[in-house]
Amino acid sequence: MYVSILGRQPALGIAELERVFGGGNVTPLSSLAATIDTPLLDIRNLGGTLKAGKVVIDLPSGDWSKVNQKVIQYYADQWASYEGKITLGVSSYGFDVSSREVQKIGITLKQKLKKTGVSLRVVPNSEPALSTATSHHNKLGLSANKVELLIILARNGRIVVAESTGGQNISAYAKRDQERPKRDAFVGMLPPKLAQIMINLAHPDAGARILDPFCGTGVILQEASLMGYRVYGTDLVDKMISFSRDNLEWLSRTHRVDVRSDLHSGDAMTTKWQSPIDAVVAETYLGQPFSAPPSMPKLEEVRKNCNHIITEFLKNLSSQITSGTPVCIAVPAWRSVDGSFTHLPFITTITQLGYKPHEFHNVSQNDLLYYREDQIVARELLVLVRQ
Ligand SMILES: C[S@@+](CC[C@H](N)C(=O)[O-])C[C@H]1O[C@@H](n2cnc3c(N)ncnc32)[C@H](O)[C@@H]1O
Structure with missing residues (x-):
């Protein structure tokens, strides 16, 4: 399953996704994002999607600290023996949290991974969600070691975490x-x-x-x-x-x-x-x-x-x-x-x-x-x- 981070006029993005993937396969999470039941989503031709991502964690309910712990645990395990340097950006959508709190996920992971000899660079957050320009310039989502996590709180309390597969190519x-x-x-x-x-x-x-x-x-x-x-x-x-x-x-x-x-x-x-x-x-x-x-x-x-x-x-x-x-x-x-x-x-x-x-x-x-x-x-x- 994929998520779409929707553009400035979310209804247009939802309508576009519905036509391309079928109405029954698109579930709006909030005015910021939607999930799409599809094995493949290519953002290059989607004008109404700012970022796309593959779902890795899906919680029916919870809060910021719960998802925080889950994400840190998941990636500390996942990258424990990673060879090479990882760049990580974290973006949150719909949570009432500061940029510092969002960035703390990356910083905590960096400290944990350092102990196992893995090097992680954290992309600084000036906002709770990285701008499309920041994601694009850091090439996040475009290779295995340049990762952006999209953490989304849905209107009904569901929390979805997705690994970005790329943002809009603004240049x-x-x-x-x-x-x-x-x-x-x-x-x-x-x-x-x-x-x-x-x-x-x-x-x-x-x-x-x-x-x-x-x-x-x-x-x-x-x-x-x-x-x-x-x-x-x-x-x-x-x-x-x-x-x-x-x-x-x-x-x-x-x-x-x-x-x-x-x-x-x-x-x-x-x-x-x-x-x-x-x-x-x-x-x-x-x-x-x-x-x-x-x-x-x-x-x-x-x-x-x-x-x-x-x-x-x-x-x-x-x-x-x-x-x-x-x-x-x-x-x-x-x-x-x-x-x-x-x-x-x-x-x-x-x-x-x-x-x-x-x-x-x-x-x-x-x-x-x-x-x-x-x-x-x-x-x-x-x-x-x-x-
Ligand atoms: C809003 S513009 C479209 C701009 C276009 N999307 C573009 O990429 O530049 C409308 C166009 O309709 C043309 N137009 C106006 N009345 C027309 C008519 N009766 N038949 C065909 N074209 C017409 C105008 O010359 C103008 O180029």
Whole structure:
């Protein structure tokens, strides 16, 4: 069994895990973590998981001092005759403990192991949980002698200890996000992690051909190519097609990936796409960006316009894809000062357009919103299947 330490918007991480591993195999422990019943979990393609780990201790109940003792006993035995140097980081999630108390586990183990001649380096904690950057820079979880323990207290009192199998590769994400030759602040910058989440939410079969009819600078096409999919991008604006082409050419050169792509301009409301279309993943038109909440009439105008474009797109698409084709789209939802959201009207009548929403075990549609605290326009993720 594995654990996932969830990202900033945990519901998105849970939804992603449910689609990839099956809803019945994912159990949320708290808003910070979940267990996944699977023999193998590869974090590289999971945008919503910060760290993954293999469960080593699972207690139905207990407290910090009990788990402390268990962990120290377990690893003092495990490493008693280890040859070579071990680096250890400890992260706690959900416990009311200080960084010092967490680090004490490593220090106690270091003292015990010293007596048997084993050398242990403890990664210092400035927080009860090591940041993804610290775990990444120390290469924790990536080899047998660089270990990070993830100690998690679940909402129901269960305690799970897992050995990290790696954290998110933040430098690889930053490179893919910032070193692409063509970026465009106006069409927006879809973070590569969110693109991965969206591709996983559609959950296409291996090697499938994915259509993005609002491809812009091509972030979804890029991430899908890295995940081994064939990609097909269209966009209303010719310049965007040339941006996507340049970015995919850069990807194939710098990441040694075999990009299999088709690109051409076209209006998503009327284009006739070339088959096959095995899955559709797109960040649709989000309307104009706002830095402050718009007036009601302005919001209504933008909302109506986006609703029209996306509804016409979905109608056009439904006549061109076969029953069962998965679709994951990001559409705009606007945040008001009180934190509530104004949604697009078509969402409540999506079945009339020929699509069935995917039902998650632990997540509802209202949870599938991606935004930063300073953003007015959130991205609402719709996970659909053509009926
Ligand atoms: C939010 S951006 C998508 C950005 C994209 N995810 C990326 O990686 O850059 C929306 C895109 O939709 C395009 N667009 C707007 N209206 C469209 C339409 N009717 N048909 C097709 N594309 C459209 C815009 O040109 C823009 O590139």
